[in-house]
Amino acid sequence: xxxxxxxxxxxxxxxxxxxxxxxxxxxxxxxxxxxxxxxxxxxxxxxxxxxxxxxxxxxxxxxxxxxxxxxxxxxxxxxxxxxxxxxxxxxxxxxxxxxxxxxxxxxxxxxxxxxxxxxxxxxxxx
Numbered sequence: 001x002x003x004x005x006x007x008x009x010x011x012x013x014x015x016x017x018x019x020x021x022x023x024x025x026x027x028x029x030x031x032x033x034x035x036x037x038x039x040x041x042x043x044x045x046x047x048x049x050x051x052x053x054x055x056x057x058x059x060x061x062x063x064x065x066x067x068x069x070x071x072x073x074x075x076x077x078x079x080x081x082x083x084x085x086x087x088x089x090x091x092x093x094x095x096x097x098x099x100x101x102x103x104x105x106x107x108x109x110x111x112x113x114x115x116x117x118x119x120x121x122x123x124x125x126x
Contacts, residue, residue, distance in 0.1 A: 002097055006053040008038040014051050014061055017088040021095030023062060025102055027080050030062060033102050045071050047079050052098070060098050061088035 006012050023030075027048065031037075034050050041049035041061075047068035052060045065086045069076040087098050 002054040002056045002058065004052050004101065005055050006051075007034055008040075008051050009053070010040065012051045012053045012059055014059055014088070017059060017061055017090055019065075019086050020060075020089045020092050021087045021099075023085040023087055023095075023099055023102060024083060025085070026083050030085070030102055034062075043070050047071075047076075047082070052101075054094075054097060058091055058094055058097070059089060060094035062086070062098060062102075063088065 030050065034052070037048035037050050040051070041063065045066050046063045047070045049061055049063035052062075054060070062085050064077075064079075064082045064084070066072070067077055067084065068079060068082055087095050089095075
């Protein structure tokens with residue numbers, strides 16, 4: 001089973017990824033499993049995005065698409081109310097990897113999430 005080695009790092013190469021599938025869960029569930037969303041995304045059609053890199057080199061993104069306030073204005077969903085997320089990547093296998101990670105909340109990766117958050121804080125949110 002692949003392990004996540006990076007979360008929301010600028011080093012994750014997400015260029016060229018595209019929609020692969022969906023994740024149905026709350027915003028809070030994703031934040032509990034991964035942490036706060038990245039600040040490196042298209043904030044016109046999306047309201048939140050997370051970037052993941054696995055030890056096998058695969059990358060995945062989790063993002064909402066055209067259903068939040070950024071795209072729909074006042075008719076859009078509040079971030080906390082979004083429960084339909086897109087999964088992007090370069091291989092359909094990332095859909096299973098992401099769903100398993102989020103829905104099963106692999107506690108072994110909590111250290112990675114905490115390190116990523118500590119590094120971001122130490123770098124002043126960079």
